Amino acid sequence: MPNLVLVGAQWGDEGKGKIIDVLTEKADVVIRFQGGNNAGHTVKIGTEEFILHLIPSGILHKGKICMIGNGVVVDPLALLQEIEELATKGISIDNNLFVSETCHIIFPYHRKLDLVKEEKMGSLRIGTTGRGIGPAYMDKFSRVGIRLCDLLNKDVFKRKLEANLEEKNLVLQKVYGEEPISFDEIFETYTDYAQKLRKYSANTSLLLNRAIKEGKNILFEGAQGTLLDVDFGTYPFVTSSNPTAGGACTGTGVGPTSIDNVIGIAKAYTTRVGEGPFPTEFPEDLAAKIRKEGLEYGATTQRPRRCGWFDAVIVRHAVSVNGCDSLAVTKMDVLDKLPVIKICTGYKYKGEMIYDFPLNIDVLHESEPVYEECEGWQTSTNEVKRYEDLPVNAQKYLARIEKLAGVKIKIISVGAERGETLLLDSVF
Ligand code: IMP
Numbered sequence: 001m002p003n004l005v006l007v008g009a010q011w012g013d014e015g016k017g018k019i020i021d022v023l024t025e026k027a028d029v030v031i032r033f034q035g036g037n038n039a040g041h042t043v044k045i046g047t048e049e050f051i052l053h054l055i056p057s058g059i060l061h062k063g064k065i066c067m068i069g070n071g072v073v074v075d076p077l078a079l080l081q082e083i084e085e086l087a088t089k090g091i092s093i094d095n096n097l098f099v100s101e102t103c104h105i106i107f108p109y110h111r112k113l114d115l116v117k118e119e120k121m122g123s124l125r126i127g128t129t130g131r132g133i134g135p136a137y138m139d140k141f142s143r144v145g146i147r148l149c150d151l152l153n154k155d156v157f158k159r160k161l162e163a164n165l166e167e168k169n170l171v172l173q174k175v176y177g178e179e180p181i182s183f184d185e186i187f188e189t190y191t192d193y194a195q196k197l198r199k200y201s202a203n204t205s206l207l208l209n210r211a212i213k214e215g216k217n218i219l220f221e222g223a224q225g226t227l228l229d230v231d232f233g234t235y236p237f238v239t240s241s242n243p244t245a246g247g248a249c250t251g252t253g254v255g256p257t258s259i260d261n262v263i264g265i266a267k268a269y270t271t272r273v274g275e276g277p278f279p280t281e282f283p284e285d286l287a288a289k290i291r292k293e294g295l296e297y298g299a300t301t302q303r304p305r306r307c308g309w310f311d312a313v314i315v316r317h318a319v320s321v322n323g324c325d326s327l328a329v330t331k332m333d334v335l336d337k338l339p340v341i342k343i344c345t346g347y348k349y350k351g352e353m354i355y356d357f358p359l360n361i362d363v364l365h366e367s368e369p370v371y372e373e374c375e376g377w378q379t380s381t382n383e384v385k386r387y388e389d390l391p392v393n394a395q396k397y398l399a400r401i402e403k404l405a406g407v408k409i410k411i412i413s414v415g416a417e418r419g420e421t422l423l424l425d426s427v428f
Pocket residue numbers: 011012013038039040126127128129130131132133134223224228237238239240273274275
Protein backbone atom coordinates (compact mmCIF):
# COMPACT_ATOMS: atom_id res chain seq x y z
CA MET A 1 0.00 0.00 0.00
CA PRO A 2 1.40 3.42 -0.81
CA ASN A 3 2.73 5.82 1.74
CA LEU A 4 2.18 9.41 0.73
CA VAL A 5 4.04 12.59 1.54
CA LEU A 6 2.06 15.76 1.16
CA VAL A 7 4.04 18.99 0.84
CA GLY A 8 3.34 22.64 0.17
CA ALA A 9 4.68 23.67 -3.26
CA GLN A 10 4.69 27.42 -2.55
CA TRP A 11 5.18 29.56 0.59
CA GLY A 12 2.77 27.63 2.78
CA ASP A 13 -0.98 28.15 3.24
CA GLU A 14 -1.73 26.17 0.07
CA GLY A 15 -4.76 24.55 1.68
CA LYS A 16 -2.94 21.43 2.88
CA GLY A 17 -5.30 21.00 5.85
CA LYS A 18 -8.29 20.44 3.62
CA ILE A 19 -6.51 18.05 1.23
CA ILE A 20 -5.10 16.03 4.14
CA ASP A 21 -8.57 15.85 5.61
CA VAL A 22 -9.92 14.49 2.33
CA LEU A 23 -7.09 11.96 1.89
CA THR A 24 -7.24 10.80 5.49
CA GLU A 25 -10.32 8.78 4.64
CA LYS A 26 -8.00 6.24 2.98
CA ALA A 27 -5.10 6.58 5.44
CA ASP A 28 -4.51 4.63 8.64
CA VAL A 29 -1.85 6.84 10.16
CA VAL A 30 -1.22 10.58 9.69
CA ILE A 31 2.05 12.06 10.94
CA ARG A 32 3.47 15.60 11.10
CA PHE A 33 7.22 15.70 10.47
CA GLN A 34 8.48 19.27 10.93
CA GLY A 35 7.63 22.77 12.10
CA GLY A 36 5.52 23.46 15.12
CA ASN A 37 2.57 25.63 16.03
CA ASN A 38 3.68 28.17 13.43
CA ALA A 39 1.44 26.11 11.12
CA GLY A 40 -2.31 26.61 10.91
CA HIS A 41 -4.24 23.98 8.99
CA THR A 42 -7.83 25.00 8.42
CA VAL A 43 -10.50 22.36 7.82
CA LYS A 44 -14.19 23.17 7.29
CA ILE A 45 -16.72 20.45 8.04
CA GLY A 46 -20.29 21.64 7.56
CA THR A 47 -20.65 24.85 9.53
CA GLU A 48 -17.79 23.99 11.86
CA GLU A 49 -14.26 25.28 11.21
CA PHE A 50 -11.22 23.64 12.79
CA ILE A 51 -7.77 25.24 12.83
CA LEU A 52 -5.06 22.77 13.77
CA HIS A 53 -1.59 23.96 14.63
CA LEU A 54 0.19 20.84 15.86
CA ILE A 55 -2.06 17.81 15.73
CA PRO A 56 -2.36 16.30 12.23
CA SER A 57 -5.61 17.26 10.49
CA GLY A 58 -6.32 13.51 10.30
CA ILE A 59 -7.59 13.66 13.89
CA LEU A 60 -10.95 14.88 12.57
CA HIS A 61 -11.61 11.37 11.19
CA LYS A 62 -12.64 8.72 13.70
CA GLY A 63 -10.35 5.74 14.17
CA LYS A 64 -7.24 7.22 12.56
CA ILE A 65 -3.91 7.19 14.34
CA CYS A 66 -2.22 10.59 14.48
CA MET A 67 1.42 11.17 15.33
CA ILE A 68 3.70 14.12 15.92
CA GLY A 69 7.10 13.05 14.64
CA ASN A 70 10.52 13.74 16.11
CA GLY A 71 11.16 16.57 13.60
CA VAL A 72 8.42 18.73 15.11
CA VAL A 73 9.11 21.30 17.85
CA VAL A 74 6.34 21.17 20.43
CA ASP A 75 4.95 23.97 22.55
CA PRO A 76 3.27 21.91 25.30
CA LEU A 77 0.74 24.59 26.19
CA ALA A 78 -0.30 24.95 22.54
CA LEU A 79 -0.66 21.17 22.25
CA LEU A 80 -2.68 20.83 25.45
CA GLN A 81 -4.94 23.71 24.41
CA GLU A 82 -5.49 22.10 21.03
CA ILE A 83 -6.41 18.77 22.65
CA GLU A 84 -8.86 20.60 24.92
CA GLU A 85 -10.40 22.63 22.10
CA LEU A 86 -10.95 19.50 20.03
CA ALA A 87 -12.58 17.81 23.01
CA THR A 88 -15.03 20.70 23.41
CA LYS A 89 -15.96 20.21 19.74
CA GLY A 90 -16.60 16.50 20.31
CA ILE A 91 -13.33 15.17 18.86
CA SER A 92 -11.99 12.73 21.39
CA ILE A 93 -8.30 12.01 21.68
CA ASP A 94 -7.86 8.63 23.30
CA ASN A 95 -5.16 6.19 22.34
CA ASN A 96 -5.07 7.76 18.87
CA LEU A 97 -2.43 10.46 19.39
CA PHE A 98 1.28 9.72 19.83
CA VAL A 99 3.99 12.33 20.28
CA SER A 100 7.61 11.40 19.63
CA GLU A 101 9.58 11.30 22.87
CA THR A 102 12.44 13.02 21.05
CA CYS A 103 10.45 16.06 19.92
CA HIS A 104 12.18 19.22 21.07
CA ILE A 105 10.19 21.40 23.43
CA ILE A 106 9.52 25.13 22.98
CA PHE A 107 10.04 27.20 26.14
CA PRO A 108 9.08 30.82 26.98
CA TYR A 109 12.69 31.90 26.36
CA HIS A 110 12.42 30.64 22.76
CA ARG A 111 9.35 32.78 22.15
CA LYS A 112 10.97 35.77 23.84
CA LEU A 113 14.18 35.38 21.80
CA ASP A 114 12.14 35.02 18.60
CA LEU A 115 10.43 38.35 19.29
CA VAL A 116 13.45 40.36 20.46
CA LYS A 117 15.65 39.07 17.62
CA GLU A 118 13.03 40.17 15.08
CA GLU A 119 12.69 43.55 16.74
CA LYS A 120 16.45 44.08 16.70
CA MET A 121 16.69 43.19 13.00
CA GLY A 122 14.33 46.06 12.12
CA SER A 123 13.80 46.30 8.36
CA LEU A 124 15.78 43.05 7.84
CA ARG A 125 13.35 41.03 9.98
CA ILE A 126 12.00 37.74 8.67
CA GLY A 127 8.42 38.29 9.78
CA THR A 128 8.28 35.10 11.88
CA THR A 129 5.13 33.89 13.58
CA GLY A 130 6.72 34.69 16.95
CA ARG A 131 6.10 31.16 18.22
CA GLY A 132 9.76 30.49 19.15
CA ILE A 133 10.29 28.06 16.27
CA GLY A 134 13.73 29.31 15.10
CA PRO A 135 15.27 29.54 18.60
CA ALA A 136 13.95 26.05 19.49
CA TYR A 137 15.56 24.55 16.37
CA MET A 138 18.74 26.51 17.16
CA ASP A 139 18.94 24.70 20.51
CA LYS A 140 18.20 21.36 18.86
CA PHE A 141 21.08 21.77 16.43
CA SER A 142 23.40 23.26 19.09
CA ARG A 143 22.71 20.04 21.04
CA VAL A 144 21.39 21.81 24.12
CA GLY A 145 17.67 21.37 23.44
CA ILE A 146 15.25 19.78 25.89
CA ARG A 147 13.21 16.90 24.46
CA LEU A 148 9.93 15.43 25.60
CA CYS A 149 11.76 12.47 27.19
CA ASP A 150 13.94 14.95 29.15
CA LEU A 151 10.85 16.83 30.31
CA LEU A 152 9.36 13.58 31.61
CA ASN A 153 12.35 13.00 33.93
CA LYS A 154 12.32 15.64 36.67
CA ASP A 155 16.05 15.43 37.47
CA VAL A 156 17.18 15.56 33.85
CA PHE A 157 14.75 18.39 33.15
CA LYS A 158 16.01 20.39 36.16
CA ARG A 159 19.63 20.01 35.13
CA LYS A 160 19.04 20.90 31.48
CA LEU A 161 16.73 23.81 32.25
CA GLU A 162 19.24 25.31 34.69
CA ALA A 163 22.01 25.14 32.10
CA ASN A 164 19.80 26.58 29.37
CA LEU A 165 18.40 29.40 31.46
CA GLU A 166 21.82 30.47 32.66
CA GLU A 167 22.87 31.10 29.07
CA LYS A 168 19.52 32.40 27.76
CA ASN A 169 19.17 34.91 30.59
CA LEU A 170 22.67 36.23 29.94
CA VAL A 171 21.80 36.77 26.28
CA LEU A 172 18.40 38.29 27.08
CA GLN A 173 19.93 40.74 29.56
CA LYS A 174 23.26 41.62 27.95
CA VAL A 175 22.36 41.54 24.26
CA TYR A 176 18.72 42.56 24.28
CA GLY A 177 18.37 44.49 27.59
CA GLU A 178 15.46 42.28 28.68
CA GLU A 179 14.45 40.98 32.11
CA PRO A 180 15.68 37.48 33.01
CA ILE A 181 13.21 34.58 32.99
CA SER A 182 12.49 32.80 36.28
CA PHE A 183 13.57 29.18 36.65
CA ASP A 184 10.88 28.34 39.23
CA GLU A 185 8.02 29.47 37.06
CA ILE A 186 9.09 27.43 34.03
CA PHE A 187 10.07 24.38 36.07
CA GLU A 188 6.72 24.21 37.85
CA THR A 189 4.51 24.87 34.83
CA TYR A 190 6.43 22.56 32.52
CA THR A 191 6.54 19.75 35.10
CA ASP A 192 2.77 20.01 35.15
CA TYR A 193 2.60 19.93 31.32
CA ALA A 194 4.88 16.89 31.37
CA GLN A 195 2.44 14.95 33.53
CA LYS A 196 -0.40 15.78 31.15
CA LEU A 197 1.63 14.82 28.07
CA ARG A 198 3.16 11.62 29.47
CA LYS A 199 0.44 9.38 28.08
CA TYR A 200 1.05 10.58 24.51
CA SER A 201 4.83 10.11 24.56
CA ALA A 202 6.08 7.25 22.38
CA ASN A 203 8.82 5.98 20.10
CA THR A 204 6.85 7.07 17.04
CA SER A 205 9.54 5.88 14.61
CA LEU A 206 9.12 2.35 15.90
CA LEU A 207 5.31 2.56 15.78
CA LEU A 208 5.39 3.96 12.25
CA ASN A 209 7.79 1.34 10.90
CA ARG A 210 5.61 -1.39 12.44
CA ALA A 211 2.53 0.11 10.81
CA ILE A 212 4.37 0.19 7.46
CA LYS A 213 5.33 -3.49 7.84
CA GLU A 214 1.67 -4.31 8.51
CA GLY A 215 0.77 -2.68 5.19
CA LYS A 216 -1.00 0.33 6.68
CA ASN A 217 -1.46 3.52 4.62
CA ILE A 218 0.64 6.36 5.98
CA LEU A 219 0.10 10.03 5.22
CA PHE A 220 3.04 12.32 5.99
CA GLU A 221 1.61 15.78 6.60
CA GLY A 222 3.94 18.61 5.61
CA ALA A 223 3.52 22.05 7.15
CA GLN A 224 4.65 25.40 5.65
CA GLY A 225 5.94 25.00 2.08
CA THR A 226 8.93 24.36 -0.19
CA LEU A 227 9.81 28.04 -0.55
CA LEU A 228 10.03 28.30 3.26
CA ASP A 229 12.44 25.34 3.46
CA VAL A 230 15.68 26.25 5.21
CA ASP A 231 17.69 24.61 2.37
CA PHE A 232 15.52 25.10 -0.70
CA GLY A 233 13.51 28.22 0.09
CA THR A 234 14.11 31.94 -0.19
CA TYR A 235 16.80 31.89 2.52
CA PRO A 236 17.01 33.71 4.94
CA PHE A 237 13.26 34.43 4.60
CA VAL A 238 12.35 30.87 5.47
CA THR A 239 11.34 28.79 8.46
CA SER A 240 13.89 26.74 10.42
CA SER A 241 12.95 23.23 9.26
CA ASN A 242 12.71 21.11 6.09
CA PRO A 243 9.09 21.19 4.90
CA THR A 244 10.28 19.40 1.73
CA ALA A 245 9.72 15.68 1.22
CA GLY A 246 13.15 14.67 2.53
CA GLY A 247 12.09 16.03 5.90
CA ALA A 248 9.41 13.32 6.06
CA CYS A 249 12.15 10.71 6.59
CA THR A 250 14.38 12.53 9.06
CA GLY A 251 11.39 14.01 10.86
CA THR A 252 9.71 10.66 11.51
CA GLY A 253 12.43 8.00 11.45
CA VAL A 254 11.49 6.03 8.34
CA GLY A 255 13.78 5.33 5.41
CA PRO A 256 13.26 6.79 1.91
CA THR A 257 12.44 3.28 0.64
CA SER A 258 9.19 3.49 2.62
CA ILE A 259 7.88 6.48 0.67
CA ASP A 260 5.85 5.68 -2.42
CA ASN A 261 4.42 8.98 -3.58
CA VAL A 262 4.83 12.69 -3.07
CA ILE A 263 2.01 15.15 -3.75
CA GLY A 264 2.72 18.86 -4.01
CA ILE A 265 -0.09 21.24 -3.11
CA ALA A 266 -0.29 24.57 -4.88
CA LYS A 267 -2.90 27.27 -4.86
CA ALA A 268 -4.26 28.35 -8.26
CA TYR A 269 -2.47 31.63 -7.46
CA THR A 270 0.28 32.41 -4.92
CA THR A 271 0.37 33.83 -1.41
CA ARG A 272 3.01 34.45 1.22
CA VAL A 273 3.04 35.80 4.78
CA GLY A 274 6.07 37.43 6.28
CA GLU A 275 8.92 39.24 4.58
CA GLY A 276 11.01 38.18 1.59
CA PRO A 277 10.97 38.19 -2.21
CA PHE A 278 7.74 37.40 -4.07
CA PRO A 279 8.24 37.96 -7.83
CA THR A 280 4.59 37.64 -8.90
CA GLU A 281 3.09 39.77 -6.11
CA PHE A 282 -0.05 41.69 -7.14
CA PRO A 283 -0.36 45.45 -6.94
CA GLU A 284 -2.32 46.31 -3.77
CA ASP A 285 -5.74 46.81 -5.43
CA LEU A 286 -5.77 43.31 -6.93
CA ALA A 287 -4.22 41.86 -3.76
CA ALA A 288 -7.05 43.35 -1.70
CA LYS A 289 -9.65 41.83 -4.05
CA ILE A 290 -8.16 38.32 -4.00
CA ARG A 291 -7.46 38.52 -0.25
CA LYS A 292 -11.14 39.22 0.30
CA GLU A 293 -12.30 36.54 -2.12
CA GLY A 294 -9.90 33.89 -0.81
CA LEU A 295 -10.04 34.92 2.87
CA GLU A 296 -6.28 35.29 2.77
CA TYR A 297 -5.42 35.94 6.40
CA GLY A 298 -2.88 33.84 8.34
CA ALA A 299 -4.53 30.99 10.28
CA THR A 300 -1.93 31.37 13.05
CA THR A 301 -1.25 35.10 13.23
CA GLN A 302 -4.26 36.54 11.32
CA ARG A 303 -1.82 38.64 9.30
CA PRO A 304 -3.09 39.61 5.82
CA ARG A 305 -1.37 37.39 3.26
CA ARG A 306 0.48 38.89 0.31
CA CYS A 307 -1.13 37.64 -2.93
CA GLY A 308 0.13 37.18 -6.50
CA TRP A 309 -0.17 35.27 -9.78
CA PHE A 310 0.63 31.57 -10.12
CA ASP A 311 4.39 31.23 -10.46
CA ALA A 312 5.32 28.16 -12.50
CA VAL A 313 9.03 28.72 -11.78
CA ILE A 314 8.61 28.11 -8.06
CA VAL A 315 6.20 25.20 -8.54
CA ARG A 316 8.63 23.53 -11.00
CA HIS A 317 11.33 23.98 -8.34
CA ALA A 318 9.01 22.38 -5.74
CA VAL A 319 8.25 19.46 -8.08
CA SER A 320 11.97 18.96 -8.55
CA VAL A 321 13.25 19.15 -4.96
CA ASN A 322 10.36 17.14 -3.54
CA GLY A 323 10.21 14.59 -6.35
CA CYS A 324 6.46 15.26 -6.65
CA ASP A 325 4.65 12.78 -8.85
CA SER A 326 1.43 14.76 -8.84
CA LEU A 327 -0.07 18.08 -7.85
CA ALA A 328 -3.19 19.18 -6.02
CA VAL A 329 -4.42 22.61 -7.10
CA THR A 330 -6.51 24.43 -4.52
CA LYS A 331 -8.72 27.52 -4.38
CA MET A 332 -9.58 27.51 -8.10
CA ASP A 333 -12.90 29.16 -7.22
CA VAL A 334 -11.12 32.28 -5.91
CA LEU A 335 -10.23 33.13 -9.55
CA ASP A 336 -13.82 32.64 -10.79
CA LYS A 337 -14.53 36.33 -11.40
CA LEU A 338 -11.30 37.40 -13.11
CA PRO A 339 -11.52 38.21 -16.87
CA VAL A 340 -7.80 37.54 -17.41
CA ILE A 341 -5.48 35.34 -15.38
CA LYS A 342 -1.70 35.46 -15.65
CA ILE A 343 0.81 32.68 -15.19
CA CYS A 344 4.49 33.40 -14.65
CA THR A 345 6.42 31.04 -16.93
CA GLY A 346 9.97 32.30 -16.36
CA TYR A 347 12.03 35.22 -15.06
CA LYS A 348 14.07 37.82 -16.87
CA TYR A 349 17.45 38.26 -15.19
CA LYS A 350 20.01 40.75 -16.56
CA GLY A 351 18.26 40.68 -19.93
CA GLU A 352 18.26 36.85 -20.22
CA MET A 353 15.38 34.46 -19.64
CA ILE A 354 15.75 31.95 -16.79
CA TYR A 355 13.37 29.07 -16.20
CA ASP A 356 14.99 27.42 -13.18
CA PHE A 357 14.38 28.84 -9.74
CA PRO A 358 17.47 30.76 -8.55
CA LEU A 359 18.47 29.61 -5.06
CA ASN A 360 20.57 32.76 -4.62
CA ILE A 361 18.19 35.36 -3.27
CA ASP A 362 20.18 38.21 -4.85
CA VAL A 363 19.40 36.80 -8.30
CA LEU A 364 15.74 36.42 -7.31
CA HIS A 365 15.61 40.04 -6.14
CA GLU A 366 16.79 41.18 -9.57
CA SER A 367 14.50 38.84 -11.52
CA GLU A 368 11.41 40.12 -13.30
CA PRO A 369 8.51 37.71 -13.82
CA VAL A 370 7.51 37.01 -17.43
CA TYR A 371 3.82 36.22 -17.89
CA GLU A 372 1.49 34.61 -20.33
CA GLU A 373 -2.20 35.44 -20.16
CA CYS A 374 -5.11 33.02 -19.95
CA GLU A 375 -8.71 33.94 -20.52
CA GLY A 376 -10.75 33.78 -17.30
CA TRP A 377 -13.87 31.59 -17.02
CA GLN A 378 -16.04 34.08 -15.10
CA THR A 379 -18.46 31.42 -13.84
CA SER A 380 -18.76 29.91 -10.39
CA THR A 381 -16.93 26.62 -9.98
CA ASN A 382 -18.03 25.83 -6.38
CA GLU A 383 -20.71 23.39 -7.45
CA VAL A 384 -18.62 21.49 -10.00
CA LYS A 385 -18.17 17.81 -9.14
CA ARG A 386 -16.38 16.46 -12.23
CA TYR A 387 -13.38 17.75 -14.18
CA GLU A 388 -15.38 17.62 -17.44
CA ASP A 389 -17.90 20.04 -15.93
CA LEU A 390 -15.33 22.73 -15.19
CA PRO A 391 -15.58 25.71 -17.57
CA VAL A 392 -13.38 25.16 -20.65
CA ASN A 393 -11.10 28.08 -19.73
CA ALA A 394 -10.58 26.64 -16.25
CA GLN A 395 -9.61 23.31 -17.85
CA LYS A 396 -7.19 25.15 -20.16
CA TYR A 397 -5.68 26.98 -17.19
CA LEU A 398 -5.12 23.71 -15.32
CA ALA A 399 -3.70 22.01 -18.41
CA ARG A 400 -1.20 24.85 -18.77
CA ILE A 401 -0.16 24.53 -15.11
CA GLU A 402 0.29 20.78 -15.59
CA LYS A 403 2.46 21.34 -18.65
CA LEU A 404 4.60 24.00 -16.98
CA ALA A 405 4.99 22.03 -13.74
CA GLY A 406 5.74 18.80 -15.58
CA VAL A 407 3.43 16.59 -13.47
CA LYS A 408 -0.20 15.51 -13.49
CA ILE A 409 -2.81 17.31 -11.43
CA LYS A 410 -4.70 14.66 -9.46
CA ILE A 411 -6.76 16.79 -7.10
CA ILE A 412 -8.58 20.08 -7.67
CA SER A 413 -10.23 22.02 -4.88
CA VAL A 414 -13.05 24.45 -5.69
CA GLY A 415 -14.12 25.43 -2.17
CA ALA A 416 -13.37 25.00 1.50
CA GLU A 417 -15.82 22.13 2.11
CA ARG A 418 -14.80 18.46 1.97
CA GLY A 419 -17.26 17.87 -0.87
CA GLU A 420 -15.85 20.68 -3.00
CA THR A 421 -12.98 18.49 -4.16
CA LEU A 422 -12.41 16.83 -7.52
CA LEU A 423 -10.36 13.64 -7.25
CA LEU A 424 -9.13 12.96 -10.78
CA ASP A 425 -7.22 9.79 -10.06
CA SER A 426 -6.56 7.49 -7.16
CA VAL A 427 -3.72 8.75 -5.00
CA PHE A 428 -3.63 5.86 -2.52
P1 IMP B 1 8.75 31.01 11.72
O1 IMP B 1 8.48 29.67 11.15
O2 IMP B 1 7.74 31.45 12.74
O3 IMP B 1 10.16 31.15 12.20
O4 IMP B 1 8.61 32.07 10.52
C1 IMP B 1 9.50 32.12 9.41
C2 IMP B 1 8.77 32.47 8.13
O5 IMP B 1 7.90 31.39 7.77
C3 IMP B 1 7.86 33.70 8.23
O6 IMP B 1 7.86 34.35 6.96
C4 IMP B 1 6.49 33.13 8.50
O7 IMP B 1 5.46 33.99 8.08
C5 IMP B 1 6.56 31.87 7.64
N1 IMP B 1 5.67 30.81 8.11
C6 IMP B 1 5.85 29.99 9.16
N2 IMP B 1 4.84 29.12 9.27
C7 IMP B 1 4.02 29.36 8.23
C8 IMP B 1 2.81 28.75 7.76
O8 IMP B 1 2.29 27.79 8.32
N3 IMP B 1 2.26 29.30 6.64
C9 IMP B 1 2.82 30.33 5.99
N4 IMP B 1 3.94 30.92 6.37
C10 IMP B 1 4.54 30.44 7.48
